[in-house]
Amino acid sequence: MESSSVDWDQISLINEIYQVRELVRALRNHLNPTSLTGDVLIEKTLSSLERAIAMASASSRFGAGEVAQQGLPSMGMLESPHSLSGSPHSDDNERGDVSKKRKGMLKWSEQVNVGPGLDGPVDDGHSWRKYGQKDILGAKYPRGYYRCTYRSVQGCSATKQVQRSDENPLIFDITYRGRHTCMQSSHNPVPTTSQTAQNGEEDHTHKDQLEQHLKPRSQSQEILLNFSSSSLESIKAENFSNVLQDHTYSFTFPPSGTEIHGLNGSSTLADPYVVATNNFSPTFMSPTSGSSSQIHNNGVGENFEIHESDLDEIVRVATTSASNSVGVDRNFAFDALEMDPSFLFGNDWFSKLRK
DNA sequence: TCCATTTGACCGCA
DNA sequence: TGCGGTCAAATGGA
Numbered sequence: 001m002e003s004s005s006v007d008w009d010q011i012s013l014i015n016e017i018y019q020v021r022e023l024v025r026a027l028r029n030h031l032n033p034t035s036l037t038g039d040v041l042i043e044k045t046l047s048s049l050e051r052a053i054a055m056a057s058a059s060s061r062f063g064a065g066e067v068a069q070q071g072l073p074s075m076g077m078l079e080s081p082h083s084l085s086g087s088p089h090s091d092d093n094e095r096g097d098v099s100k101k102r103k104g105m106l107k108w109s110e111q112v113n114v115g116p117g118l119d120g121p122v123d124d125g126h127s128w129r130k131y132g133q134k135d136i137l138g139a140k141y142p143r144g145y146y147r148c149t150y151r152s153v154q155g156c157s158a159t160k161q162v163q164r165s166d167e168n169p170l171i172f173d174i175t176y177r178g179r180h181t182c183m184q185s186s187h188n189p190v191p192t193t194s195q196t197a198q199n200g201e202e203d204h205t206h207k208d209q210l211e212q213h214l215k216p217r218s219q220s221q222e223i224l225l226n227f228s229s230s231s232l233e234s235i236k237a238e239n240f241s242n243v244l245q246d247h248t249y250s251f252t253f254p255p256s257g258t259e260i261h262g263l264n265g266s267s268t269l270a271d272p273y274v275v276a277t278n279n280f281s282p283t284f285m286s287p288t289s290g291s292s293s294q295i296h297n298n299g300v301g302e303n304f305e306i307h308e309s310d311l312d313e314i315v316r317v318a319t320t321s322a323s324n325s326v327g328v329d330r331n332f333a334f335d336a337l338e339m340d341p342s343f344l345f346g347n348d349w350f351s352k353l354r355k
Numbered sequence: 356t357c358c359a360t361t362t363g364a365c366c367g368c369a
Numbered sequence: 370t371g372c373g374g375t376c377a378a379a380t381g382g383a
Contacts, residue, residue, distance in 0.1 A: 131374095131375070131377095132362085133360090133361070134372090134374070136372085137372065143374095145374070145375075147375095149359095159374095161374090
């Protein structure tokens with residue numbers, strides 16, 4: 001039982017690495033061919049990835065090639081629940097089915113430790129609209145319910161619940177449900193309500209928003225700052241198979257011009273949705289071994305650390321190469337990797353790249 | 356006027 | 370039947 005979960009983790013892990021490798025290769029194609037520095041860096045990145053694949057494969061009963069061939073299940077299953085069901089407001093008719101759907105929904109939680117100077121949970125790069133708040137039995141603080149701002153427009157079914165921890169008010173338990181099917185205006189996301197304080201925490205809402213707008217730093221900086229302040233972050237996919245099946249490959253990197261810094265410690269990309277569903281780096285810390293226990297920094301194995309350092313290097317190298325290389329627009333960063341949601345890693349184009 | 360938040364009410368599940 | 374999740378009217382700010 002458990003071992004099969006582990007296997008899935010390993011398969012997933014290896015696939016992650018494969019995909020990062022392919023991304024790097026794709027990135028190389030975008031680089032100016034005359035950029036020797038960039039090329040060297042890319043090669044270095046690729047060799048790191050090869051090592052990572054080898055290491056991961058060694059610890060898995062699946063061979064690397066085996067895993068690569070298996071690929072992730074349902075990579076192409078990019079179905080928006082709403083796009084299939086019609087009008088966004090069809091929820092109203094489906095209300096009776098909501099809970100049924102919810103059961104099978106991708107769900108994961110995350111603990112975010114905000115710094116003392118921050119009043120609310122971090123901005124995760126998505127726009128959320130608060131639609132409810134509820135006092136939870138036994139909880140000191142009320143739980144806030146948020147849904148994607150674009151739900152009504154694009155039928156995005158993503159929701160999240162924000163619950164301030166009883167023990168440590170600086171820690172927010174954020175539970176995400178569903179996936180973003182919206183073409184998130186991540187290019188210019190607005191400060192979200194997720195940054196607002198919970199009730200009983202004075203009215204920081206507008207003060208925070210005001211501060212957000214006044215602060216000179218970009219949102220991406222905000223994201224990085226906030227996440228670097230996270231001492232506890234965990235991803236818990238309660239239904240791992242769903243996580244795999246729900247993999248969506250709409251790359252939603254931080255806004256244009258974003259500089260992705262080295263992932264330090266438990267830092268992840270800003271978007272927890274990206275974390276849990278996009279087959280990019282953060283999934284390295286994704287669902288563990290089928291148990292619902294949370295992954296803490298000190299709870300990961302050596303393999304993870306190895307990969308993490310590799311990943312760190314990858315991101316660092318990728319970003320520096322993108323920003324330093326002659327002929328590469330600094331704004332390229334990872335924005336250029338923003339892909340069409342219909343992009344499939346398993347498609348022909350991608351398989352060709354792999355060769 | 357538009358949009359986001361608040362909050363009481365409603366609904367379904369366990 | 371209680372609780373969690375969602376709805377929708379009311380409210381307030383820009």
